[in-house]
Amino acid sequence: xxDLTALxxxxxxxxxxxxxxxxxxxxxxxxxxxxxxxxxxLPWAPDVQVTPEIISVVVLxxxxxxxxxxxxxxELRVVWRPVTVLAFGLVLATAAAVGAVAxxxxxLNTTMAFVLGAVLASTDPVAVTALGRKIALxxxxxxxxxxxxxxNDATSLVLFKVAAGTAVAAHAVTLPAAGGQFLxxxxxxxxxGGGVAGAVAxxxxxxxxxxxxxxxxxxxxxxxxILAEDLHTSGVTAVVVAGVVLGSTGHKLTxxxxxxxxxxxxxxxxxxxxxxxxxxxxLELPALVRQLAxxxxxxxxxxxxxxxxVISVRLLGVVPLSAxxxxxxxNGAVTWRIPAVVSWAGTRGVMPLAAALSIPLTADDGSPxxxxxxxxxxxxxxxxxxxxxxxxxxxxxxxxxxxxLEPEHTAREEARARAGLAKAGLDRLDELEAxxxxxxxxxxxxxxxxxxxxxxxxxxxxxxxxPSSSSSAPGYRELRRTVIxxxxxxxxxxYADNHISDLxxxxxxxxxxxxxxxxxxx
Numbered sequence: 213x214x215d216l217t218a219l220x221x222x223x224x225x226x227x228x229x230x231x232x233x234x235x236x237x238x239x240x241x242x243x244x245x246x247x248x249x250x251x252x253x254l255p256w257a258p259d260v261q262v263t264p265e266i267i268s269v270v271v272l273x274x275x276x277x278x279x280x281x282x283x284x285x286x287e288l289r290v291v292w293r294p295v296t297v298l299a300f301g302l303v304l305a306t307a308a309a310v311g312a313v314a315x316x317x318x319x320l321n322t323t324m325a326f327v328l329g330a331v332l333a334s335t336d337p338v339a340v341t342a343l344g345r346k347i348a349l350x351x352x353x354x355x356x357x358x359x360x361x362x363x364n365d366a367t368s369l370v371l372f373k374v375a376a377g378t379a380v381a382a383h384a385v386t387l388p389a390a391g392g393q394f395l396x397x398x399x400x401x402x403x404x405g406g407g408v409a410g411a412v413a414x415x416x417x418x419x420x421x422x423x424x425x426x427x428x429x430x431x432x433x434x435x436x437x438i439l440a441e442d443l444h445t446s447g448v449t450a451v452v453v454a455g456v457v458l459g460s461t462g463h464k465l466t467x468x469x470x471x472x473x474x475x476x477x478x479x480x481x482x483x484x485x486x487x488x489x490x491x492x493x494x495l496e497l498p499a500l501v502r503q504l505a506x507x508x509x510x511x512x513x514x515x516x517x518x519x520x521x522v523i524s525v526r527l528l529g530v531v532p533l534s535a536x537x538x539x540x541x542x543n544g545a546v547t548w549r550i551p552a553v554v555s556w557a558g559t560r561g562v563m564p565l566a567a568a569l570s571i572p573l574t575a576d577d578g579s580p581x582x583x584x585x586x587x588x589x590x591x592x593x594x595x596x597x598x599x600x601x602x603x604x605x606x607x608x609x610x611x612x613x614x615x616x617l618e619p620e621h622t623a624r625e626e627a628r629a630r631a632g633l634a635k636a637g638l639d640r641l642d643e644l645e646a647x648x649x650x651x652x653x654x655x656x657x658x659x660x661x662x663x664x665x666x667x668x669x670x671x672x673x674x675x676x677x678x679p680s681s682s683s684s685a686p687g688y689r690e691l692r693r694t695v696i697x698x699x700x701x702x703x704x705x706x707y708a709d710n711h712i713s714d715l716x717x718x719x720x721x722x723x724x725x726x727x728x729x730x731x732x733x734x
Contacts, residue, residue: 226487241490242603248494259499264569277433278482279337280455284714287355299364302529307333313521318514327375334368335361336561357557366398400445405453408436416465422473429474468725508586515593527555549613559598631669636702637695689731
């Protein structure tokens with residue numbers, strides 16, 4: 213079997229499994245990992261060797277970018293304090309605890325155990341985002357978990373580079389040097405990401421070709437990542453910053469048709485990459501196990517011990533922080549429900565695997581780094597363990613906590629917003645009628661459609677009908693687009709005034725875009 217054939221079969225397998233996961237309402241990353249693991253255990257399955265470049269350069273940038281784009285800037289400003297504490301303090305505590313446990317229960321020496329701790333110190337944004345799409349968490353909690361998983365990568369990346377540098381050079385790194393390295397990596401990456409986002413925004417505002425804009429959107433995360441890495445800063449931070457900035461301004465950069473095409477293409481790319489990469493994680497584990505030395509065959513105990521440490525440290529770190537924040541806000545009795553969900557959502561995934569694969573093969577003196585295959589096995593094993601355990605049980609934990617948004621809540625919020633948009637459209641039609649800026653017959657036609665939409669919204673019914681766009685009368689498309697522009701402006705005001713969530717804003721913006729694109733050209 214050629215490599216291309218194997219890759220094609222992997223894509224087909226991952227797509228089928230991910231599609232089944234959506235149909236059965238099972239977290240796709242967890243099911244993909246299990247499926248890949250079962251295939252990898254078959255005697256005829258080929259040994260899978262994933263190079264660091266495939267994960268860190270090809271797969272990671274678009275997935276990080278897609279995750280960052282989904283973070284609303286409004287909610288991020290609210291949760292920046294706990295995100296900062298978790299992204300720094302909890303990462304350091306996890307790295308130290310994993311290093312101590314690994315050096316006690318595995319053959320790893322202290323230096324290589326700390327390398328493992330740095331690798332597994334941060335939660336994975338790709339896995340967290342993929343799992344979070346299946347669960348209707350309150351916006352602030354979803355943003356807290358997702359943004360923490362994105363921004364703690366910068367901290368864990370510095371720790372990993374410090375630990376790997378110590379292992380390779382066989383000498384300690386001073387605290388000032390580590391702090392300076394963090395500023396260069398994190399700060400430099402943030403500046404480059406912001407610069408790339410600014411340049412892309414200028415280009416997209418002047419671009420009307422949907423194909424060109426789609427290409428720009430696909431290239432953006434790679435440009436941010438590669439430019440930052442070439443300048444010896446954090447490519448991960450650059451991609452995250454670029455994604456957050458462009459995600460908050462994307463609706464202003466282009467027209468409805470282009471937005472729909474970019475989202476469709478990018479959604480397809482993200483779906484394929486997520487499906488393949490999580491299947492690869494499970495598929496690779498049996499091949500890695502076969503490479504272990506005789507003194508490393510106790511790896512299952514190491515995986516269980518390290519996974520238990522990762523989960524326990526997160527729980528012990530999140531619960532006190534949540535208690536302090538709840539008391540500062542004067543919420544009365546401290547609830548354990550929110551920290552339980554936030555703790556259990558901290559899965560590991562693609563990021564730790566990419567870091568482990570990038571561990572150098574040899575030290576500066578040319579000798580091979582001890583137990584590098586064991587670190588890969590432990591990392592992959594912990595990733596598989598957390599994705600399976602936490603992935604399959606996160607939904608029950610959320611149901612137990614009773615903090616998930618009920619479908620009725622989201623439906624009511626969307627219905628109120630649709631009513632507001634319809635009223636804005638009617639007001640705009642009244643203005644045009646008073647100014648005699650459009651034929652009365654066209655205004656009446658659109659008014660009837662908007663009134664029907666308003667009645668549906670007031671009755672909390674789904675918006676199955678829209679103002680008719682089939683009219684071929686001269687000026688109809690221009691008039692309808694004028695009304696859509698008024699509705700879009702009202703939608704942004706509703707979001708800015710905290711009347712609707714980002715999810716509702718995105719859903720309604722997509723409906724307006726579909727309606728606008730369906731009008732065609734004059």
